[in-house]
Amino acid sequence: MRKQILFRGEPLYFYEKGKGRAMVLLHGFLGSADLWEKLSPRWAKRFRVIQIELPGHGSSAALGYVQNMELMAEAVQAVISELKLRTVVLVGHSLGGYVALAFAEAYPDLLRGLILINSSAKGDSKERKMSRDKFAKLLKENKDRALRQLVPTFFQSKQRGTHWKVKKYLQWARACSLQGIIATVEGMKRRKEREIILKFSPYPYLYLIGEKDPLFNIDEGKKEASLGERGDYKILKKASHMAPLEDPEAVYKWVKEFSRSN
Numbered sequence: 670m671r672k673q674i675l676f677r678g679e680p681l682y683f684y685e686k687g688k689g690r691a692m693v694l695l696h697g698f699l700g701s702a703d704l705w706e707k708l709s710p711r712w713a714k715r716f717r718v719i720q721i722e723l724p725g726h727g728s729s730a731a732l733g734y735v736q737n738m739e740l741m742a743e744a745v746q747a748v749i750s751e752l753k754l755r756t757v758v759l760v761g762h763s764l765g766g767y768v769a770l771a772f773a774e775a776y777p778d779l780l781r782g783l784i785l786i787n788s789s790a791k792g793d794s795k796e797r798k799m800s801r802d803k804f805a806k807l808l809k810e811n812k813d814r815a816l817r818q819l820v821p822t823f824f825q826s827k828q829r830g831t832h833w834k835v836k837k838y839l840q841w842a843r844a845c846s847l848q849g850i851i852a853t854v855e856g857m858k859r860r861k862e863r864e865i866i867l868k869f870s871p872y873p874y875l876y877l878i879g880e881k882d883p884l885f886n887i888d889e890g891k892k893e894a895s896l897g898e899r900g901d902y903k904i905l906k907k908a909s910h911m912a913p914l915e916d917p918e919a920v921y922k923w924v925k926e927f928s929r930s931n
Contacts, residue, residue: 676747679730683748684720687713690781691757692928693745694720695765697787697911698853699820699842701727704762704913708921716928719757721748723768725849727841736852738771738860745772749779756781758928762913763787763884764853770863773870782931783874784924787910789885790893792862801858805851812850816842825881825909834914870897875927877920879908 673682684702692712696704702720709718723741725731732740745768749757758781761769766788773783793801807815820839824832842850867874876894878887887904894902903923907916 674747674751676724676744677732679724679732680728681724681730681744681747682722682728684709685718685752686710687716687718689716690928691749691752691754692716692718692924693749693754693757693759694718695723695745695759695761695768696720696726697763697765698857699726699816699845699850700762700764700838701841701844703727703837703841707917708913708924711921712925712928715925716758717754719748719752719754721745723765723853725853726845728844731846731849731852734848734852735855735859736849737856738767739775740856741768742772742775746776746779754779758782758784758931760784760924761786761788763910764857767857767860770866771860773866774863777871780872782872782927783870784877784927785874786877786912786920787879787882787885787908788876789889790862790864790867790896791889792860793858798858801854805854808847808851808854812847813843822883823910825915834911838911838914864893864896867893867896867900870899873899873901873927873931875923876900876902877912877923878902878904879910879912879915880904880906881909882912884910 694705702722722729759769766785878890894900905916905919
């Protein structure tokens with residue numbers, strides 16, 4: 670069921686289905702709650718599943734000109750508070766993982782477990798920051814051209830171009846407002862390193878790492894997953910950066926097993 674709350678005076682949308690222990694799903698950059706559309710009904714047979722559309726994405730309004738990870742984490746907390754959830758397993762893909770880590774820093778007592786999919790606790794490198802600036806500049810010149818250049822790079826080369834997964838993600842990306850996209854780019858560029866959150870994590874956490882992901886190095890992901898005593902990782906052999914779309918069965922399996930045991 671689609672629901673809405675006001676967060677800082679603007680509409681914030683989420684979907685809720687199922688009963689049981691709560692699982693909160695956060696999509697990646699340029700995505701929407703629909704990223705989980707094939708997976709959430711299956712998880713909802715056992716869990717209470719909440720899919721949040723982050724500010725500036727989907728139908729949720731953009732908030733200002735810099736949407737930092739702390740602001741987005743506050744939005745997630747607002748939904749959790751509205752639903753009166755005591756603890757949750759928080760699942761974040763890419764950008765959603767950055768937000769999940771900011772949430773973990775601010776609200777550790779609300780977490781029963783943390784899953785990061787194609788994501789990292791590190792901040793942006795100098796090269797990545799320059800790349801984000803270049804993308805933001807192109808967005809201002811021609812939004813659609815910028816999206817058509819970037820979105821296919823999230824996927825394996827054989828799936829680029831006219832593949833239905835790329836087309837679907839482009840559809841979600843085009844639904845994001847220009848202000849929301851640029852504000853999120855700036856927020857990601859400025860995000861803090863949060864490896865220390867994992868090192869002293871009082872709850873279990875799991876990394877799901879795409880074997881062919883061009884954005885996040887497997888060895889770095891393994892290191893981050895090993896920072897804390899309660900960390901673990903799984904390598905998704907069929908996935909690039911878009912594991913929920915490229916290897917949904919593996920994502921379904923590991924998220925279910927983790928949520929069931931924690």
